[in-house]
Amino acid sequence: MRVVGSFAGGRMQTGVYGSGYLGTLVSACLADFGTPVTCCHPDSSRMVEMAQGNVPFFEKNLTEVIKRNVRSGRLAYSTDIESFARKAQVIFLAEDTPEHLADLAIRIARLAPKPPILSIMTPVGVGTATGIEKRLKEASLQATIVSQPVFLTPGCAVEDFNWPDRIILGTASNDAVLALKQILHPLVMRGVPVIVTNHETAELVRESATAFVATKVSFINELSRLCEHVNADAVSLSLALGLDKKIAPRCLQPGAGMGGLFAESDMESLAELARAKGVSLKVLSAAREVNHSLADRIVDKISTIVHSVQNKDVGILGLAFKPHTGGQRRAGSRL
Incomplete structure (x- = not known):
């Protein structure tokens, strides 16, 4: 053709x-x-x-x-x-x-x-x-x-x-x-x-931006867990934080974690670069750990409510990792 x-x-x-x-x-x-x-x-x-x-x-x-x-x-x-x-x-x-x-x-x-x-x-x-x-x-x-x-x-x-x-x-x-x-x-x-x-700065911008967003997502999810223990509203908390010009509202909603086609590969590439150069990115490591644990946390919450998921049919509304896309890479529904 x-x-x-x-x-x-x-x-x-x-x-x-x-x-x-x-x-x-x-x-x-x-x-x-x-x-x-x-x-x-x-x-x-x-x-x-x-x-x-x-x-x-x-x-x-x-x-x-x-x-x-x-x-x-x-x-x-x-x-x-x-x-x-x-x-x-x-x-x-x-x-x-x-x-x-x-x-x-x-x-x-x-x-x-x-x-x-x-x-x-x-x-x-x-x-x-x-x-x-x-x-x-x-x-x-x-x-x-x-x-x-x-x-x-x-x-x-x-x-x-x-x-x-x-x-x-x-x-x-x-x-x-x-x-x-x-x-x-x-x-x-x-x-x-x-x-x-230069090339290196431009290449680093993308991976750093992905890592920063992952940190933001992980942080609000950590806070939402605290909200459950102190009678606070995680949605109102994220709204109030997002209205702060230094923080901004985008990607500041608690949920099932950060997914998508390039997210995990960007963070892994950045982490591997830091390891190769002998630099410790502790914040990124913590954010990735939190992000990976969110699906297990949701399953634990469901198990607590229904006492056990064994021999039970569980329905999941929506397989994509976020609205308006069909992307299922690292979606919480599949982890």
């Missing part, structure tokens, strides 16, 4: 490589900014399904965004990586996992008529971008590598992409920064802060 969908006009084309959760969302949302986008992946059946708006997972509003941009001619799907590499001046690498990312960058750089800008949106560990640059140099190839972590919450990922708190660009190339700002023009014009830094 070559291309499903066609572009209107001859404007600069942007490429997104990846057909999973991240690639699907990034390609659709970038096209919604008015930029012609090609989403590329060798899985032809997936590409055809995506072009028809048949998304293999649920994410609020995403199907509508895809259909709208395919109809308008701004979003196309292709399995032809050679044509993809030739036509797209800026390519976002947006696979869900970092395996073979360096090999992919080398292949695209080899096929491109001039050194491409490759922006890494795939969740990666610290040092990945520098490692890819080293591999490219060893292969006598040229490409500008940008570390561009994205901060998307399943269930409201389209909203997060369109209304980000900040844009992080890890690169020393002014040309790459200008090109990416042009693609993200609606966000830049809206005043979204753009932070330009």
Whole structure:
């Protein structure tokens, strides 16, 4: 299969490589900014399904965004990586996992008529971008590598992409920064802060943000347990705390813990990096311990109420780890 969908006009084309959760969302949302986008992946059946708006997972509003941009001619799907590499001046690498990312960058750089800008949106560990640059140099190839972590919450990922708190660009190339700002023009014009830094800082921002949110979730869940023993209302407590500007309300609701596609891998990558460098992240370790124990705590509460769950049918309302998403990775319902 070559291309499903066609572009209107001859404007600069942007490429997104990846057909999973991240690639699907990034390609659709970038096209919604008015930029012609090609989403590329060798899985032809997936590409055809995506072009028809048949998304293999649920994410609020995403199907509508895809259909709208395919109809308008701004979003196309292709399995032809050679044509993809030739036509797209800026390519976002947006696979869900970092395996073979360096090999992919080398292949695209080899096929491109001039050194491409490759922006890494795939969740990666610290040092990945520098490692890819080293591999490219060893292969006598040229490409500008940008570390561009994205901060998307399943269930409201389209909203997060369109209304980000900040844009992080890890690169020393002014040309790459200008090109990416042009693609993200609606966000830049809206005043979204753009932070330009080095690769390692950009890569660390994502993992640190995930760890901080996990700490916040674990803390309110610890406090909710205390509330049960002192006749306090955990919901009112979280509301009162969240109204404090220094704390903020998001991710401050007690529940069954933090889950999602990238949450655990981000925290494990950060913990492994700290271990390798001889740094003790005690707060992160405690937060992960609390998060992992929450499902057992809920089972214990149910057992106390019904005296025993043995030989009893227990119904669970909702399998996803949060509303408006089908994601079940590390969901409390399955732990």
